[in-house]
Amino acid sequence: MITKNGIVLTDVLTSDHIQYIDRFKGNWEQAIATASSPLLQDNSIDQNYIDSMIDVVKKNGPYINIGTNIALAHSRPEAGVNKMGMALLSVNPEVNLCDDKERPIKLWFVLAASDNDSHLDYMAALASLLGDDSAVPMLLQAKSAPELYDILVKMKEGN
Amino acid sequence: MKIMAVCTSGLGSSFMVQMNIQNILSSEGVTDINVDHTGAGGVSPNDADYFFAEKSLADGALKNLGEDKIVKLDSLIDKNELTDKLNVVLDDCGIAHS
Numbered sequence: 001m002i003t004k005n006g007i008v009l010t011d012v013l014t015s016d017h018i019q020y021i022d023r024f025k026g027n028w029e030q031a032i033a034t035a036s037s038p039l040l041q042d043n044s045i046d047q048n049y050i051d052s053m054i055d056v057v058k059k060n061g062p063y064i065n066i067g068t069n070i071a072l073a074h075s076r077p078e079a080g081v082n083k084m085g086m087a088l089l090s091v092n093p094e095v096n097l098c099d100d101k102e103r104p105i106k107l108w109f110v111l112a113a114s115d116n117d118s119h120l121d122y123m124a125a126l127a128s129l130l131g132d133d134s135a136v137p138m139l140l141q142a143k144s145a146p147e148l149y150d151i152l153v154k155m156k157e158g159n
Numbered sequence: 160m161k162i163m164a165v166c167t168s169g170l171g172s173s174f175m176v177q178m179n180i181q182n183i184l185s186s187e188g189v190t191d192i193n194v195d196h197t198g199a200g201g202v203s204p205n206d207a208d209y210f211f212a213e214k215s216l217a218d219g220a221l222k223n224l225g226e227d228k229i230v231k232l233d234s235l236i237d238k239n240e241l242t243d244k245l246n247v248v249l250d251d252c253g254i255a256h257s
Contacts, residue, residue, distance in 0.1 A: 060167050060199070061215035067236035074171040111171045120174060127175040130236040
């Protein structure tokens with residue numbers, strides 16, 4: 001998935017930022033925290049950013065449910081982003097966002113934007129990916145982190 | 160005419176919706192519509208003619224924008240839904256599209 005500027009999603013959504021967890025036991029808050037953990041480990045974000053992503057959902061509702069079985073958690077740069085990054089967690093079984101049975105989420109994307117602009121090309125790449133009717137079912141069916149990463153890389157080649 | 164996509168932070172999903180709206184408009188041959196994105200915090204009814212937002216946000220934090228100016232989206236990545244709802248806006252405004 002290469003955008004006009006030669007931007008590649010996997011430049012920021014790197015293989016070590018992608019996780020697949022079978023028999024995930026936890027609620028939606030733990031899913032966001034777990035999805036974010038690689039960004040915390042490499043110091044892209046502070047713990048405060050994770051708390052902020054969860055707080056905005058508690059305050060404003062499940063608006064991060066951007067498509068069927070897909071969530072995009074994010075907050076403001078000043079909430080604790082040191083370096084722009086993205087992460088992805090796929091869970092089995094799905095976890096209900098806000099404990100709402102009508103919002104089962106399998107793919108938990110996390111966006112950490114370090115300012116208002118520098119992530120926009122990557123968001124464009126993510127939007128193209130999620131708007132791709134063939135890629136989304138493949139991502140939802142993938143059963144390992146390498147498999148998820150391969151799909152992202154192949155999308156890049158295919159475009 | 161101006162369309163504004165809104166999410167809580169004004170950084171992530173709102174930009175995605177902006178991009179999708181721009182893609183649809185260009186494929187429908189519609190020009191002269193300004194599309195932008197912003198955060199729910201500072202947005203006011205005068206900022207645009209129409210606001211597009213995820214429905215739980217539209218019913219919650221964005222209620223003050225007024226029912227007739229908000230287009231509520233079930234999915235932020237479903238292009239068919241977005242196209243249908245965008246076309247309703249274009250038709251209401253008498254803007255020709257393919």
